[in-house]
Amino acid sequence: MSERMPDASNGQTALAIICGGGTLPFALADAAIRRGRRVVLFALRGWADPQRVAAYPHHWTWMGQFGRFMRIASAEGCRDVAFIGSVARPSLRQIRPDWHVLRLMPQIVQLFRGGDDHLQSGIGRLFEQHGFRLLGPKDIAPELVMPLGPIGALAPGERDRADIARGLALLNATSPFDIGQAVVVADNHVLAVEGPEGTDQALARVAELRRNGRIQTATGAGVLVKAAKVGQDHRIDLPVIGPSTIDAAAAAGLAGVAVVAGTTIVAEPERIATAADRARIFVVGVDAGGTGQ
Amino acid sequence: MSERMPDASNGQTALAIICGGGTLPFALADAAIRRGRRVVLFALRGWADPQRVAAYPHHWTWMGQFGRFMRIASAEGCRDVAFIGSVARPSLRQIRPDWHVLRLMPQIVQLFRGGDDHLQSGIGRLFEQHGFRLLGPKDIAPELVMPLGPIGALAPGERDRADIARGLALLNATSPFDIGQAVVVADNHVLAVEGPEGTDQALARVAELRRNGRIQTATGAGVLVKAAKVGQDHRIDLPVIGPSTIDAAAAAGLAGVAVVAGTTIVAEPERIATAADRARIFVVGVDAGGTGQ
Numbered sequence: 001m002s003e004r005m006p007d008a009s010n011g012q013t014a015l016a017i018i019c020g021g022g023t024l025p026f027a028l029a030d031a032a033i034r035r036g037r038r039v040v041l042f043a044l045r046g047w048a049d050p051q052r053v054a055a056y057p058h059h060w061t062w063m064g065q066f067g068r069f070m071r072i073a074s075a076e077g078c079r080d081v082a083f084i085g086s087v088a089r090p091s092l093r094q095i096r097p098d099w100h101v102l103r104l105m106p107q108i109v110q111l112f113r114g115g116d117d118h119l120q121s122g123i124g125r126l127f128e129q130h131g132f133r134l135l136g137p138k139d140i141a142p143e144l145v146m147p148l149g150p151i152g153a154l155a156p157g158e159r160d161r162a163d164i165a166r167g168l169a170l171l172n173a174t175s176p177f178d179i180g181q182a183v184v185v186a187d188n189h190v191l192a193v194e195g196p197e198g199t200d201q202a203l204a205r206v207a208e209l210r211r212n213g214r215i216q217t218a219t220g221a222g223v224l225v226k227a228a229k230v231g232q233d234h235r236i237d238l239p240v241i242g243p244s245t246i247d248a249a250a251a252a253g254l255a256g257v258a259v260v261a262g263t264t265i266v267a268e269p270e271r272i273a274t275a276a277d278r279a280r281i282f283v284v285g286v287d288a289g290g291t292g293q
Numbered sequence: 294m295s296e297r298m299p300d301a302s303n304g305q306t307a308l309a310i311i312c313g314g315g316t317l318p319f320a321l322a323d324a325a326i327r328r329g330r331r332v333v334l335f336a337l338r339g340w341a342d343p344q345r346v347a348a349y350p351h352h353w354t355w356m357g358q359f360g361r362f363m364r365i366a367s368a369e370g371c372r373d374v375a376f377i378g379s380v381a382r383p384s385l386r387q388i389r390p391d392w393h394v395l396r397l398m399p400q401i402v403q404l405f406r407g408g409d410d411h412l413q414s415g416i417g418r419l420f421e422q423h424g425f426r427l428l429g430p431k432d433i434a435p436e437l438v439m440p441l442g443p444i445g446a447l448a449p450g451e452r453d454r455a456d457i458a459r460g461l462a463l464l465n466a467t468s469p470f471d472i473g474q475a476v477v478v479a480d481n482h483v484l485a486v487e488g489p490e491g492t493d494q495a496l497a498r499v500a501e502l503r504r505n506g507r508i509q510t511a512t513g514a515g516v517l518v519k520a521a522k523v524g525q526d527h528r529i530d531l532p533v534i535g536p537s538t539i540d541a542a543a544a545a546g547l548a549g550v551a552v553v554a555g556t557t558i559v560a561e562p563e564r565i566a567t568a569a570d571r572a573r574i575f576v577v578g579v580d581a582g583g584t585g586q
Contacts, residue, residue, distance in 0.1 A: 166470070169470070170467065170470045170472075173466045173467060173469070173470065174463065174466060174467060174486070176466070177459070177462075177463045177466065177483050178482075178483070179463075179483040179486065180486075189471075189489075190470050190471065190472040190488060191488055191489060192488045193467070193472065193473075193486035193488055195483060195484055195485045195486055195498070195502075196482075196484060196502055196507055196508065197498060197501075197502060197507070201498075205488070205490060205494075205498075208490075209488075209489055209490060214489055214490070215489065
């Protein structure tokens with residue numbers, strides 16, 4: 001959403017990275033450090049990987065300790081904040097509110113009604129209202145964002161491009177309903193619409209439908225199509241693909257994976273290219289209209 | 294689609310019922326027989342229940358034996374045809390084409406590209422082009438079609454009605470993409486969009502998300518919403534609910550089930566009411582705009 005591209009390499013303040021699960025928080029931290037910036041991790045208990053967190057300046061925190069975050073982040077000289085890594089939509093029970101959050105409770109309860117976008121844009125507003133600047137991965141490390149065109153050796157064919165266009169159109173239609181960011185389309189037939197279960201589970205479903213003979217398209221047809229939702233806060237939750245996405249797409253017998261360039265995070269692009277070439281599937285960045293480069 | 298309501302009770306010709314799986318074909322046959330009509334079952338091998346088929350005049354057939362069907366149906370004096378019961382989208386391999394079908398093969402291959410609606414309307418045309426009249430359950434036995442308002446003791450509350458409206462709007466948005474006929478919405482949050490896996494599997498997914506703590510809404514919130522797709526051929530494939538749907542919705546911790554009145558088949562309404570009351574969930578027929586009675 002934001003058009004700002006602050007020159008993070010010369011930022012005088014430290015960067016607070018609120019870390020969920022997976023390897024992305026560390027890729028982002030490394031990218032910021034390479035640019036000469038000091039980072040402080042705020043590792044979410046239950047999500048962030050303790051072994052990897054230990055290698056960086058860090059503070060462990062429960063989700064919901066917003067007052068504590070603000071106090072420590074200010075003391076650490078952080079004004080910019082990034083929020084990255086996997087966090088399943090938390091239940092109210094999983095959150096340990098501190099006194100500051102309790103005061104904000106009516107606002108927060110409202111956030112938890114409705115879909116993820118609603119929750120995210122509310123979180124963004126909370127930070128900004130308290131004087132922090134929320135940055136997205138694209139602001140900090142553009143190299144983590146999917147480029148236009150294929151990664152790896154293979155490119156989509158004509159039938160794949162038709163499936164990609166249909167998938168993007170479907171994601172566009174479901175976007176106002178604030179649901180998943182991924183669909184699987186094979187030979188013009190929709191095989192899965194991702195819900196809260198996530199992309200890997202949706203792909204596992206396609207693999208099972210194929211094993212059960214419930215899908216008539218041959219192995220080697222079909223595309224996983226991922227796109228950010230319309231209006232999604234690109235600073236908080238962009239779609240992500242990693243090597244495991246490629247493995248799951250291959251296990252589902254698909255021809256490839258298409259994601260929207262510029263608004264999809266690519267964890268470990270070299271490993272993705274290797275995994276795609278080994279599985280003989282394509283991975284392509286497309287524009288929102290569905291064309292490759 | 295059809296507005297015809299032929300007076301089936303006085304039809305002079307026999308009714309050919311092409312039977313898939315489940316109990317619906319027999320409910321339809323019984324309803325036609327009660328109206329004084331002779332029925333001949335064309336039982337699809339691999340789908341129809343042999344024990345129950347045996348109680349009616351019948352011929353076993355493979356899917357795809359269209360020439361054979363036409364020959365026998367004509368000899369039996371059938372001009373009206375109904376196609377009912379569960380048939381997972383067949384693969385081309387599961388079909389045993391006879392000579393007549395081989396001649397129609399280019400047309401049939403086209404049918405298998407695209408979604409279910411495309412396939413269905415093509416099947417309807419095939420029958421009509423060969424002089425048969427395709428009837429829907431509503432034409433033959435209106436008592437098998439869901440009425441407006443609740444079945445059973447419970448009715449949706451205000452939050453449920455909002456979830457129902459959101460579910461219907463989502464189904465309307467996905468309808469052009471020819472995918473599933475059901476979604477699960479809880480407290481304004483979309484928990485599942487049905488794909489080729491079917492309603493019971495989509496509900497099982499919601500039950501699992503709840504077990505894993507991935508859903509924050511309390512048990513007792515959420516509605517399974519089913520609707521026929523826009524442009525769906527109501528003679529071939531209407532959404533169906535049966536006692537197993539109620540059990541699966543209850544296992545998913547939902548508040549109830551909402552289906553569009555007039556275009557949903559209700560197998561065994563008394564058993565559904567009993568199952569719903571036992572599980573303490575509502576089952577309601579709504580108009581396409583989402584209001585109950």
